[in-house]
Amino acid sequence: MSLLTVTDLVKTFGEGDTATRVLRGLSLTLEKGQMAALLGPSGSGKSTLLTILGTLMQPTSGGHVMLDVDLTRATDAELTQFRNRHIGFVFQFHNLLPDFTALENVVFPTAIREGRETAAARTRGAHLLTRMGLAERINYPSTNLSGGQKQRVAVARALMNAPELVLADEPTGNLDRASALQVMDLIGQINREEGTTFLISTHDEKIAATCPRQLVVGDGLVTG
Amino acid sequence: MLYALKIASRYLTASKAQTALLVLGVAVGVFIFIFMSALIGGLAEFILSRTAGDISHVTIEAEEAKPALLISPEGTVLLVQEKDAETAQLREATSFVPLLEALPEVKAVSPQISGAGFVRRGGQVAQVSVTGLEAGRESVILDLDGYMVEGSARLQAGAVLLGRTLVDDLGLALGQTLVLQSSEGVEVALTLTGIYQIGTGGGPDRRMAYVSLPTARTLFAMPQGVSRIEIKLYDLYAADAVTLRVEGLTGLPAKSWTEDGAQLLEALRAQAQTGYFLKTFAMITIIIGVASALLLSTYRRRPEIGIMRAMGASRLFVVGVFVTQGALIGVMGGLSGAVIGYLALLPFPTRDAFRSGTLPIDITQGSYGLAVTLTVIGAILASILPARAAARVDPVTAIGQ
Numbered sequence: 001m002s003l004l005t006v007t008d009l010v011k012t013f014g015e016g017d018t019a020t021r022v023l024r025g026l027s028l029t030l031e032k033g034q035m036a037a038l039l040g041p042s043g044s045g046k047s048t049l050l051t052i053l054g055t056l057m058q059p060t061s062g063g064h065v066m067l068d069v070d071l072t073r074a075t076d077a078e079l080t081q082f083r084n085r086h087i088g089f090v091f092q093f094h095n096l097l098p099d100f101t102a103l104e105n106v107v108f109p110t111a112i113r114e115g116r117e118t119a120a121a122r123t124r125g126a127h128l129l130t131r132m133g134l135a136e137r138i139n140y141p142s143t144n145l146s147g148g149q150k151q152r153v154a155v156a157r158a159l160m161n162a163p164e165l166v167l168a169d170e171p172t173g174n175l176d177r178a179s180a181l182q183v184m185d186l187i188g189q190i191n192r193e194e195g196t197t198f199l200i201s202t203h204d205e206k207i208a209a210t211c212p213r214q215l216v217v218g219d220g221l222v223t224g
Numbered sequence: 225m226l227y228a229l230k231i232a233s234r235y236l237t238a239s240k241a242q243t244a245l246l247v248l249g250v251a252v253g254v255f256i257f258i259f260m261s262a263l264i265g266g267l268a269e270f271i272l273s274r275t276a277g278d279i280s281h282v283t284i285e286a287e288e289a290k291p292a293l294l295i296s297p298e299g300t301v302l303l304v305q306e307k308d309a310e311t312a313q314l315r316e317a318t319s320f321v322p323l324l325e326a327l328p329e330v331k332a333v334s335p336q337i338s339g340a341g342f343v344r345r346g347g348q349v350a351q352v353s354v355t356g357l358e359a360g361r362e363s364v365i366l367d368l369d370g371y372m373v374e375g376s377a378r379l380q381a382g383a384v385l386l387g388r389t390l391v392d393d394l395g396l397a398l399g400q401t402l403v404l405q406s407s408e409g410v411e412v413a414l415t416l417t418g419i420y421q422i423g424t425g426g427g428p429d430r431r432m433a434y435v436s437l438p439t440a441r442t443l444f445a446m447p448q449g450v451s452r453i454e455i456k457l458y459d460l461y462a463a464d465a466v467t468l469r470v471e472g473l474t475g476l477p478a479k480s481w482t483e484d485g486a487q488l489l490e491a492l493r494a495q496a497q498t499g500y501f502l503k504t505f506a507m508i509t510i511i512i513g514v515a516s517a518l519l520l521s522t523y524r525r526r527p528e529i530g531i532m533r534a535m536g537a538s539r540l541f542v543v544g545v546f547v548t549q550g551a552l553i554g555v556m557g558g559l560s561g562a563v564i565g566y567l568a569l570l571p572f573p574t575r576d577a578f579r580s581g582t583l584p585i586d587i588t589q590g591s592y593g594l595a596v597t598l599t600v601i602g603a604i605l606a607s608i609l610p611a612r613a614a615a616r617v618d619p620v621t622a623i624g625q
Contacts, residue, residue, distance in 0.1 A: 056620050084535065084536020098238075112536060113536065114227075115226055116227050
């Protein structure tokens with residue numbers, strides 16, 4: 001069953017002579033519950049594709065439908081709300097809020113939706129952190145965590161609102177091998193147990209090999 | 225917006241030293257605002273108490289009959305009739321006293337008989353203005369009680385109050401007898417029962433004599449009526465309106481103190497305007513300080529703002545975080561400044577204890593509530609620009625920083 005479909009996606013940066021076309025009519029479908037790796041050299045358009053799929057940027061042209069919603073026609077406010085409810089992000093550099101604890105970072109997506117940190121949100125946040133092996137780090141300031149721990153907190157935050165799609169941009173790119181495999185193992189578990197769809201951008205073929213589907217981006221198109 | 229409040233307060237507590245400096249800056253601005261309010265207000269109070277505070281705010285006065293003139297067809301004055309020496313009087317005016325006292329704006333009413341006269345003591349003579357006051361109302365207009373240096377301000381039949389300078393000029397002492405001769409030619413022997421000192425020598429201390437109303441009736445051959453009624457108001461700025469009302473109620477000509485005190489009023493208004501300018505500058509300083517600090521914070525937190533936006537925080541939410549930050553700074557700075565201002569003003573004498581040579585600061589006119597309210601509003605306004613800048617942050621570029 002299709003979760004999202006992009007068709008003939010074009011993204012051009014700049015205008016006139018300085019215009020750079022990063023995506024050149026890319027089409028892609030992701031099924032619900034899939035776990036796919038997005039491979040490709042630097043500058044191939046992986047990050048641009050993830051940014052568009054994450055509704056943080058609109059394409060220059062082409063179609064983008066997720067959960068039967070045409071996202072190319074949505075307003076900024078509608079995209080923001082859609083992103084909060086249906087999409088989770090894991091960034092290469094974790095991007096946790098430095099003045100908040102691990103738990104506060106995890107409950108953040110729910111708190112901004114509900115206007116406050118509810119007890120239910122804190123319970124779910126604590127459960128997710130426990131699942132990530134961080135039960136003893138729940139109330140640690142995020143700045144006091146190691147790189148691997150921070151990335152696991154970022155994964156828990158991406159899962160907080162039980163999104164249908166999690167987009168991970170080089171989630172292990174800044175981790176040592178052991179931490180990277182630990183994070184990928186957790187992502188695989190959640191994919192299998194909760195049916196969350198993951199699209200993971202990576203340079204690392206070993207990491208990509210842990211995903212059942214591999215997509216390769218090149219010349220602004222995708223194959224696989 | 226509870227969550228925006230939590231984030232805003234977390235941002236403030238995360239950089240304690242920076243926040244403390246910012247709050248201190250706002251507090252200093254508020255302190256200046258409060259200090260200026262207390263100083264300008266106190267100064268106005270002091271000047272008024274020394275000028276308009278001791279005069280009648282509305283006066284009903286009998287008009288002097290003008291001397292008749294005989295004018296030639298060419299317009300030359302041929303003959304001027306000798307002025308009637310009889311003191312001008314309001315024959316029925318005293319019946320209006322209860323009516324005037326019932327007016328809510330009126331603090332006190334003093335029916336008086338006044339005229340010119342001479343004080344004689346042995347071979348020495350001094351010209352004086354004589355004012356007859358009703359017993360019990362001696363100090364309701366001019367605070368004679370407050371200016372007494374010897375004896376009492378209480379006026380009984382046969383008593384007279386003179387100023388320190390005149391008493392010294394005539395070589396008088398309390399309890400001694402003197403002769404007061406009115407312009408009507410009536411002579412009365414009076415006992416000096418009180419000596420006052422209003423100024424530093426001249427003016428009222430040399431040229432005024434206060435007697436009881438019955439004594440004044442005898443002196444000026446006025447068995448009934450009074451020559452004027454002086455009215456003191458709670459709010460002397462209401463004098464013009466009350467004057468019109470008094471004229472309407474009594475049908476008698478009334479005069480507001482502002483007719484002769486226009487220059488004083490103008491000076492007080494100019495002083496108040498100076499105060500407004502200074503307070504406005506203090507507010508502008510606060511606004512610029514808060515705005516620049518928050519703009520810096522916005523720039524420093526661009527990546528975090530990008531993350532928030534990526535997690536689904538709306539632009540309005542981001543605006544809310546930074547405006548709340550501004551409001552919190554305003555509340556903390558405003559309250560701190562108000563407390564510092566109040567404590568700094570405590571050592572100054574109260575308005576009742578103002579004396580020449582001291583800084584007349586009135587702690588009750590610090591405008592504390594206004595200062596805090598304006599500061600909070602100013603800080604909120606100051607945070608709007610940084611908040612809008614934060615809301616416009618592009619999450620893609622911000623996260624990539």
